[in-house]
Amino acid sequence: MKRASIKDIARIAGVSVATVSYVLNKKEGSRISEATRDKILEVAKNINYTPNKIAKSLKMSKSKLIGLIVADISNDFYSNIARSIEDEAMKTGYTLLIGSCDENPEKFGKLTELFSEQQVDGMILAPVADSDDTINRLIREEYPIVTIDRYLKNIDLPGVMINNFEISEQICEHLLMKKFDELIYVGYDTELPHLLDRQDGFDKRAENSNVTTKRILTGIHNITDEIHQQLKKKLDLSKKTAIYFSSNKLGIAGLRYLIDNNIKVPEDVSVVAFDETEAYYLFPTEVSFVRQPLEEMARESVKLLDSQIINYTKEGKRATFNAEFVKRNSVI
Amino acid sequence: MKRASIKDIARIAGVSVATVSYVLNKKEGSRISEATRDKILEVAKNINYTPNKIAKSLKMSKSKLIGLIVADISNDFYSNIARSIEDEAMKTGYTLLIGSCDENPEKFGKLTELFSEQQVDGMILAPVADSDDTINRLIREEYPIVTIDRYLKNIDLPGVMINNFEISEQICEHLLMKKFDELIYVGYDTELPHLLDRQDGFDKRAENSNVTTKRILTGIHNITDEIHQQLKKKLDLSKKTAIYFSSNKLGIAGLRYLIDNNIKVPEDVSVVAFDETEAYYLFPTEVSFVRQPLEEMARESVKLLDSQIINYTKEGKRATFNAEFVKRNSVI
DNA sequence: CTGAAAGCGCTTACAG
DNA sequence: CTGAAAGCGCTTACAG
Numbered sequence: 001m002k003r004a005s006i007k008d009i010a011r012i013a014g015v016s017v018a019t020v021s022y023v024l025n026k027k028e029g030s031r032i033s034e035a036t037r038d039k040i041l042e043v044a045k046n047i048n049y050t051p052n053k054i055a056k057s058l059k060m061s062k063s064k065l066i067g068l069i070v071a072d073i074s075n076d077f078y079s080n081i082a083r084s085i086e087d088e089a090m091k092t093g094y095t096l097l098i099g100s101c102d103e104n105p106e107k108f109g110k111l112t113e114l115f116s117e118q119q120v121d122g123m124i125l126a127p128v129a130d131s132d133d134t135i136n137r138l139i140r141e142e143y144p145i146v147t148i149d150r151y152l153k154n155i156d157l158p159g160v161m162i163n164n165f166e167i168s169e170q171i172c173e174h175l176l177m178k179k180f181d182e183l184i185y186v187g188y189d190t191e192l193p194h195l196l197d198r199q200d201g202f203d204k205r206a207e208n209s210n211v212t213t214k215r216i217l218t219g220i221h222n223i224t225d226e227i228h229q230q231l232k233k234k235l236d237l238s239k240k241t242a243i244y245f246s247s248n249k250l251g252i253a254g255l256r257y258l259i260d261n262n263i264k265v266p267e268d269v270s271v272v273a274f275d276e277t278e279a280y281y282l283f284p285t286e287v288s289f290v291r292q293p294l295e296e297m298a299r300e301s302v303k304l305l306d307s308q309i310i311n312y313t314k315e316g317k318r319a320t321f322n323a324e325f326v327k328r329n330s331v332i
Numbered sequence: 333m334k335r336a337s338i339k340d341i342a343r344i345a346g347v348s349v350a351t352v353s354y355v356l357n358k359k360e361g362s363r364i365s366e367a368t369r370d371k372i373l374e375v376a377k378n379i380n381y382t383p384n385k386i387a388k389s390l391k392m393s394k395s396k397l398i399g400l401i402v403a404d405i406s407n408d409f410y411s412n413i414a415r416s417i418e419d420e421a422m423k424t425g426y427t428l429l430i431g432s433c434d435e436n437p438e439k440f441g442k443l444t445e446l447f448s449e450q451q452v453d454g455m456i457l458a459p460v461a462d463s464d465d466t467i468n469r470l471i472r473e474e475y476p477i478v479t480i481d482r483y484l485k486n487i488d489l490p491g492v493m494i495n496n497f498e499i500s501e502q503i504c505e506h507l508l509m510k511k512f513d514e515l516i517y518v519g520y521d522t523e524l525p526h527l528l529d530r531q532d533g534f535d536k537r538a539e540n541s542n543v544t545t546k547r548i549l550t551g552i553h554n555i556t557d558e559i560h561q562q563l564k565k566k567l568d569l570s571k572k573t574a575i576y577f578s579s580n581k582l583g584i585a586g587l588r589y590l591i592d593n594n595i596k597v598p599e600d601v602s603v604v605a606f607d608e609t610e611a612y613y614l615f616p617t618e619v620s621f622v623r624q625p626l627e628e629m630a631r632e633s634v635k636l637l638d639s640q641i642i643n644y645t646k647e648g649k650r651a652t653f654n655a656e657f658v659k660r661n662s663v664i
Numbered sequence: 665c666t667g668a669a670a671g672c673g674c675t676t677a678c679a680g
Numbered sequence: 681c682t683g684a685a686a687g688c689g690c691t692t693a694c695a696g
Binding site: 347348349350351354363364365368387389390391392393 | 681682683684685687688689690
């Protein structure tokens with residue numbers, strides 16, 4: 001697998017490497033004669049030349065690589081984001097590295113180091129809990145980064161997110177209007193700000209009503225079991241109840257509990273879930289859910305990152321997108 | 333974002349770059365005195381040195397990057413594979429580039445070029461229809477590649493796959509034992525060999541029986557609509573029928589049709605689907621499905637690729653894994 | 665219009 | 681035990 005270099009082209013075409021480089025990069029300024037231009041192009045094609053971007057990267061201090069770090073690329077939500085980011089990155093001339101950190105701050109840190117060693121021009125990050133040290137290091141180095149989905153409590157960074165607080169208020173509002181006896185919020189036992197926002201928005205709206213609210217919080221791992229146990233304990237079917245699952249994984253785990261226990265939606269209990277996933281469509285009732293504008297978010301994240309790469313700036317502009325409450329038939 | 337280099341370390345520590353390089357790479361052969369070693373390490377830490385892998389790559393002609401090209405990373409099946417490949421790649425010391433080609437041979441070709449320009453040491457490919465030219469080019473360049481999930485009809489390449497033909501035979505066998513009046517095979521209208529194998533295995537087994545078989549083949553895009561239309565036309569509920577959906581996407585689209593039309597499984601119709609996906613668990617009946625050993629396959633693909641990178645060989649060893657038929661309650 | 669030369673950040677035989 | 685030097689494949693100011 002010996003690859004041809006511009007040196008080879010130069011030798012065969014009988015010109016200097018500088019000239020080859022110029023025509024291959026079709027620079028306007030210095031014009032090369034049509035004749036040598038054509039010859040070089042022909043030779044390049046003949047010997048099947050592919051540019052070595054690594055050499056170019058080294059010289060230019062630009063790798064045209066960007067890194068994406070999410071909790072888990074096999075999670076529907078992140079793989080959809082990744083896909084949109086990939087498309088946008090390609091359009092913008094970047095190739096995408098992907099890493100999954102499993103909500104583990106050490107892994108998160110390692111991944112940023114690895115990517116930084118690979119000289120990615122910037123990173124799109126969904127930061128995990130306790131990742132402040134890593135992030136601060138990146139900031140100290142003035143490494144271009146933007147956040148997606150999540151954000152950091154104490155650190156201002158450019159990034160994209162949704163109106164977590166407000167959309168939860170809306171959900172709660174909607175449920176309050178329907179006069180439920182009990183509202184159950186299902187979320188994670190976590191410090192992640194964007195998830196706390198979802199919780200707080202819901203709580204704040206429920207506070208001033210006289211509805212009974214319950215809360216189910218699970219760890220990140222073993223969601224299914226924990227939800228099943230807690231729903232069994234807390235779901236009282238004698239009351240008119242609505243459940244709000246605040247993520248796709250929680251929604252899937254919760255709906256599975258309902259299916260397994262033959263609890264009908266919305267007859268026995270009403271349900272709202274977060275994020276859109278194919279799985280919801282196999283549930284016997286069309287599930288009402290919160291849709292995030294993933295494509296726009298992905299597009300904006302790449303745009304923000306690109307502008308950070310081109311012109312690094314300390315103050316981070318955060319773009320907030322509005323999630324959409326898609327009403328189906330799972331709320332009575 | 334000026335990064336420190338070994339030159340900086342050398343200057344500060346008052347040694348040569350060669351010496352720095354030696355201690356940073358902790359080479360055994362040439363021993364450096366404990367004193368200078370410690371000094372260098374200390375300086376490196378102080379100025380927050382991170383190695384520039386791009387420079388190293390250029391010198392070593394090894395990027396420690398590998399590329400993965402799939403049809404669509406947002407497809408559950410591929411994102412699960414990608415995750416397992418990522419884990420295995422990391423363990424083996426590689427970082428992963430990911431690209432989606434949407435079953436489009438041009439895009440597939442472009443992606444391989446892009447990855448090759450980025451000097452990936454090798455690629456794991458799920459080749460699309462009409463990608464022979466691209467693959468042959470790669471082979472001519474002796475570029476280390478392995479296939480995953482799919483394989484090529486006319487080209488022998490190292491790769492991993494499952495026993496598509498045999499598992500379909502097994503499914504058919506199982507259904508034949510249950511004495512259905514009609515069997516419906518749902519697949520893609522495609523030339524992809526691994527999918528034709530699924531079809532052929534099913535057909536071959538059904539051939540010698542006196543069951544009526546029908547076939548529904550859809551295009552790759554717009555699966556949902558096509559399946560709905562064809563199921564409406566071909567599914568005869570007066571007969572005792574079983575449907576075999578030969579991919580996760582087909583399964584999801586098909587099950588959705590059944591849900592939407594209030595067709596009960598397995599009372600009205602029996603169902604077997606391919607691949608495991610969370611979605612199946614939200615379906616009111618536990619769906620019987622074919623499970624591919626994704627982790628093992630991913631692991632093996634990285635292993636195969638790594639050995640190709642280390643020592644390129646023309647003849648491709650193909651590893652075939654056995655899929656597992658997981659029986660649940662969707663077949664009467 | 666074209667080329668010689670320096671340099672990006674590394675590694676590694678070679679010499680001392 | 682340590683350093684000077686060449687070279688990986690590019691780009692680009694500079695000179696001619």
